[in-house]
Amino acid sequence: MNFSSLNFIFLFLPVFVLLHTLTRGTVRNFLLFAGSAVFYTFAVGGKAEMLLLLLLSVAVNYMIGLLIADLKERGRKTVFGLGVFFNVLILCLYKYADALLSPLEGPLSSFLSADVSVSSILLPLGLSFYTFKNISYLHEVYRAKTEPESSLLRYGAYLTMFPQISMGPIQTYSSLRPALIERKVTLSAIGSGAMEFILGLFLKTFFANRLGGVWNGIETVGYDGISTAFAWLGIVAYALQLYFDFYGYSLMASGIGEMLGFTTPKNFDYPYTATSMTDFWRRWHMTLGVWFKENVYFPLGGNRCGKLRHLFNLLAVWLLTGIWHGDTLSFLFWGLFLFAVIAIEKTGILDRVIRHKVFSHVYMIPLILLSWTLFKLPSAADLGVYLSRMFPFFTETPDYVSSQDWMKYVSGMNGAVLLLGLLFCTPLPRRLYEKIKSKPLVVIPLLLALFWYSVYLAACGANDPFLYFTF
Amino acid sequence: MNDNKKPKRSPNDSSVLGCILLGALLISTVAALIAGSFVSQGRKNPIENLMLAIRDGFTEAEEEDPDEWEDMWGDDDPWSDTEGLDTTTEPITEAPQTVSPPVTTEGEETSADVTETSVEPVATTDGGVTDSAESQTVTAADTSTLPETTLPPATEPPITEPPVTRPPETEPPVVDPDRVNDPDYFKDVLFIGDSRTVGLATYGKIDGATYFARTSMSVGNAFADKKSETEKSGLNLEEFLTKYKFGKIYILLGINEIGYSYNWITSRYEKVLNKIRELQPDAIIVIQSNMHVTKAKSDSSPDTFNNTRIDELNRRIAAFADNKTVFYADLTASFDDESGAMNPAYTGDGVHLRAKYYELWRNWLTEKGKR
Numbered sequence: 092m093n094f095s096s097l098n099f100i101f102l103f104l105p106v107f108v109l110l111h112t113l114t115r116g117t118v119r120n121f122l123l124f125a126g127s128a129v130f131y132t133f134a135v136g137g138k139a140e141m142l143l144l145l146l147l148s149v150a151v152n153y154m155i156g157l158l159i160a161d162l163k164e165r166g167r168k169t170v171f172g173l174g175v176f177f178n179v180l181i182l183c184l185y186k187y188a189d190a191l192l193s194p195l196e197g198p199l200s201s202f203l204s205a206d207v208s209v210s211s212i213l214l215p216l217g218l219s220f221y222t223f224k225n226i227s228y229l230h231e232v233y234r235a236k237t238e239p240e241s242s243l244l245r246y247g248a249y250l251t252m253f254p255q256i257s258m259g260p261i262q263t264y265s266s267l268r269p270a271l272i273e274r275k276v277t278l279s280a281i282g283s284g285a286m287e288f289i290l291g292l293f294l295k296t297f298f299a300n301r302l303g304g305v306w307n308g309i310e311t312v313g314y315d316g317i318s319t320a321f322a323w324l325g326i327v328a329y330a331l332q333l334y335f336d337f338y339g340y341s342l343m344a345s346g347i348g349e350m351l352g353f354t355t356p357k358n359f360d361y362p363y364t365a366t367s368m369t370d371f372w373r374r375w376h377m378t379l380g381v382w383f384k385e386n387v388y389f390p391l392g393g394n395r396c397g398k399l400r401h402l403f404n405l406l407a408v409w410l411l412t413g414i415w416h417g418d419t420l421s422f423l424f425w426g427l428f429l430f431a432v433i434a435i436e437k438t439g440i441l442d443r444v445i446r447h448k449v450f451s452h453v454y455m456i457p458l459i460l461l462s463w464t465l466f467k468l469p470s471a472a473d474l475g476v477y478l479s480r481m482f483p484f485f486t487e488t489p490d491y492v493s494s495q496d497w498m499k500y501v502s503g504m505n506g507a508v509l510l511l512g513l514l515f516c517t518p519l520p521r522r523l524y525e526k527i528k529s530k531p532l533v534v535i536p537l538l539l540a541l542f543w544y545s546v547y548l549a550a551c552g553a554n555d556p557f558l559y560f561t562f
Numbered sequence: 563m564n565d566n567k568k569p570k571r572s573p574n575d576s577s578v579l580g581c582i583l584l585g586a587l588l589i590s591t592v593a594a595l596i597a598g599s600f601v602s603q604g605r606k607n608p609i610e611n612l613m614l615a616i617r618d619g620f621t622e623a624e625e626e627d628p629d630e631w632e633d634m635w636g637d638d639d640p641w642s643d644t645e646g647l648d649t650t651t652e653p654i655t656e657a658p659q660t661v662s663p664p665v666t667t668e669g670e671e672t673s674a675d676v677t678e679t680s681v682e683p684v685a686t687t688d689g690g691v692t693d694s695a696e697s698q699t700v701t702a703a704d705t706s707t708l709p710e711t712t713l714p715p716a717t718e719p720p721i722t723e724p725p726v727t728r729p730p731e732t733e734p735p736v737v738d739p740d741r742v743n744d745p746d747y748f749k750d751v752l753f754i755g756d757s758r759t760v761g762l763a764t765y766g767k768i769d770g771a772t773y774f775a776r777t778s779m780s781v782g783n784a785f786a787d788k789k790s791e792t793e794k795s796g797l798n799l800e801e802f803l804t805k806y807k808f809g810k811i812y813i814l815l816g817i818n819e820i821g822y823s824y825n826w827i828t829s830r831y832e833k834v835l836n837k838i839r840e841l842q843p844d845a846i847i848v849i850q851s852n853m854h855v856t857k858a859k860s861d862s863s864p865d866t867f868n869n870t871r872i873d874e875l876n877r878r879i880a881a882f883a884d885n886k887t888v889f890y891a892d893l894t895a896s897f898d899d900e901s902g903a904m905n906p907a908y909t910g911d912g913v914h915l916r917a918k919y920y921e922l923w924r925n926w927l928t929e930k931g932k933r
Contacts, residue, residue, distance in 0.1 A: 101591065101609050282580015285587065310910045316765060316917020491917050493764045499791060531579050539586055543594075543616075550613040 092133035093257065094288075094343045095295050095549045103130065108350050112276045120271065123248040123351070130253035134216055141215040144181070145251060151177060152225045153246040156232045160239040171233040175226055182222045186418045188212040217256045219415060223382050224250055228264040230386050237265040245271045254347040258340050260358045260378035263385075267353060274352030284349030286538060290524075291342030293541045296548040298515065299336035301508050302328045305500050306467075312496065314468075314476045315489060321497035322480040326460050328500070329467055331512040334363065337376065356381075363459065363516040366451035367441070368432040371459060379415075383408045405437070406430050421469040428465055432458065744928050745769035750809030752845075754799070754838075755779060758853065758914060759814050763792040765920040768927065774802055780819040781830040785837055803841040810933065811838060812891075814850040816875050817913065821866040828878050835882055848933050849883060851876040851892045857903035859912030867913065869903055889933045896926045 092099050107126050114122055128142060135141045155174035159167055184191075189212065228249075231237045240246040249264055249271055305328035309317055317325065341358035348355035358377050365371035372380055391404040413426020435441065444450050464481070468474040479486045501509060514520060527533045598612035749770035753759050759775035762768070773792035787798045795802060815834070819827050838847060852872050854860070860868040876894065883890035897915070899905040904912070908919040915923065 097609050097613050101612065279577030279580040282584050285580065285583055311914045313910055313916030313918060489918065491765050491767060491921060496764055531582055534579065535582055535586055538583060539590060542587065543590070547616050550616045
């Protein structure tokens with residue numbers, strides 16, 4: 092079950108919102124916790140061990156939080172350190188289970204005389220996100236930025252809440268605490284939450300799902316078989332897909348949050364209009380950026396220390412950002428790449444470019460695309476081939492490459508989706524929407540049309556091999 | 563970092579608006595649910611009914627499909643004669659039968675296959691069908707040897723040079739001297755097919771050939787009013803075949819519709835062949851076998867895209883060959899690994915060849931595929 096599945100849209104969400112609206116206080120939080128557990132169970136396809144891990148994480152962090160608040164200086168620090176270690180350990184264990192255990196696979200199999208496979212160890216859904224929520228909570232309690240949560244139920248509701256469990260946003264406990272204790276649910280909030288949800292659903296189903304076809308096409312043909320135009324088109328389409336998928340999801344999460352009486356932090360602020368890499372990461376997955384700032388960068392001293400130390404702090408943030416996004420070495424390099432660009436920007440030598448209205452984008456857009464290329468292709472061999480197709484100056488183009496191979500992805504409907512996608516990267520559509528938002532005769536039919544069209548697209552994409560896999 | 567507040571919203575605006583929107587959503591949903599269950603006649607739960615109804619445009623059954631799946635030839639249910647066999651109740655564990663079918667499933671397979679045979683209209687032309695009570699493994703093995711034994715020695719095609727009018731838009735590509743090619747042979751060849759043939763047109767670099775191919779083409783929709791992706795005339799297949807004449811027509815269809823019953827596919831395959839024959843009376847027709855998918859793909863799709871089904875379909879369409887004007891050509895083996903599935907090195911998605919390996923297809927056509 093995810094936000095764009097019909098079972099969620101027509102069954103889970105309306106029933107849950109109705110029950111949630113009708114209840115109060117403890118019952119309401121119980122409903123949120125239990126409903127989130129149900130959602131999570133469906134979302135992970137009934138894998139009970141993943142739900143158990145989540146519940147364990149709730150219980151342990153709840154207790155550590157109380158303990159930190161109770162203890163004095165030394166013990167406090169130790170318990171906080173242990174708490175962070177516990178969360179990081181679980182994340183790393185799951186993340187690197189394959190790499191750690193695969194050398195043991197053979198000996199273990201022969202020892203137990205059974206087939207032992209570690210590839211069945213999957214990263215539990217949302218673990219990266221709720222680990223960071225836990226750590227930020229412990230850190231907030233440690234810094235006495237907030238009271239610890241005294242109710243296990245409320246902490247469970249905070250950590251597992253279904254709008255945020257699978258892909259964030261990584262919301263701090265302190266910003267949710269008042270609403271966790273008491274929240275008002277009004278019909279108008281439900282309505283305006285529904286609006287955000289519909290917009291998010293549309294971005295996801297109309298743009299993200301369709302644009303995914305371009306990259307599929309490239310993988311089908313093989314990286315060595317694409318023309319230079321196709322290589323660039325592919326990475327542009329991937330950049331758009333990634334954005335609309337995550338942005339759409341974040342809007343839906345924010346909309347659901349609003350329906351339940353929560354205020355959700357903004358996660359995207361038109362990142363592709365950024366004028367520098369520093370700016371881009373202030374606009375892309377904003378709650379993650381804030382998390383790193385609060386929990387890594389500032390504790391290390393931020394920029395209020397020596398130049399070298401400042402550089403080290405930046406390096407730490409970006410290496411960790413890289414590691415957080417994936418489990419292969421390539422993500423480390425991706426993080427390093429981001430660090431290098433941002434460090435160069437910090438020196439100020441690019442200021443004239445960054446402040447220029449046009450050149451800043453000329454500088455930024457190819458650089459973002461390049462960074463997504465590193466992000467998308469974890470194998471060095473694939474990356475090398477792909478880059479050689481993007482920049483065909485040093486290698487010979489194989490004779491099976493067709494210079495026309497990208498045409499069908501920009502003709503007709505595909506081209507329209509691509510162009511609209513580019514337009515929707517700018518604030519213009521949203522500004523237009525805000526203008527017509529108070530005109531019911533315009534906005535209601537528009538939203539209804541978007542909703543049913545999105546549902547149509549979701550229905551076409553779901554469960555039907557004959558529509559989904561056409562050869 | 564930027565402030566994390568949501569854009570400001572004036573409460574007066576959204577309170578009324580939100581209520582109207584919720585009301586509208588509620589009413590339209592209830593209406594859609596009711597309409598959905600009405601259209602689907604209560605086959606599934608309300609949400610699945612709704613999904614089916616939305617997808618099919620709230621029309622009953624399969625009459626009109628919003629996507630490219632309309633069937634030009636008839637309206638019988640594509641799954642009707644295989645209920646409980648091909649697409650629905652076959653348990654996952656039974657599926658990958660390329661090795662040797664477990665004894666327990668053999669009885670079921672056999673009886674199912676006999677049922678299938680009894681409704682199979684073209685089965686009588688193929689002696690092998692009566693033997694299909696044997697296991698699928700044997701059938702698969704038969705298929706691979708079939709064309710070698712039944713095809714005539716590759717001499718001259720039994721036709722005189724037909725009047726060939728080439729579509730003006732397809733300019734001949736530059737000839738690469740290193741390449742295996744035979745422009746004289748391919749200059750009056752037309753390839754008809756789905757995305758695999760689109761790939762051949764794009765990456766095969768066969769000198770002189772013409773292609774009428776589009777993604778998701780099937781024997782059900784080959785003659786639908788749709789243009790091809792691989793030539794620029796803008797005509798549909800019927801108009802194209804009326805306007806231009808070809809000496810040899812190569813067909814590769816079947817993978818898109820492989821989830822439908824064999825009976826459904828072969829009856830439409832026959833209609834496609836008859837229609838081509840009607841429009842191009844002098845051309846020879848070459849039915850190309852459907853290539854296998856990789857073992858991983860085959861194992862992951864026990865009901866649909868698996869090599870057992872592909873082999874069986876190939877065996878059945880091979881029966882259309884009369885070896886006079888209609889030939890069957892088995893290209894499957896050229897792409898197989900030792901396990902009899904498509905070599906994973908050749909493909910990105912388990913189904914389509916990578917750009918580089920369309921060369922194998924071209925070489926096969928040039929060296930073994932001529933008729």
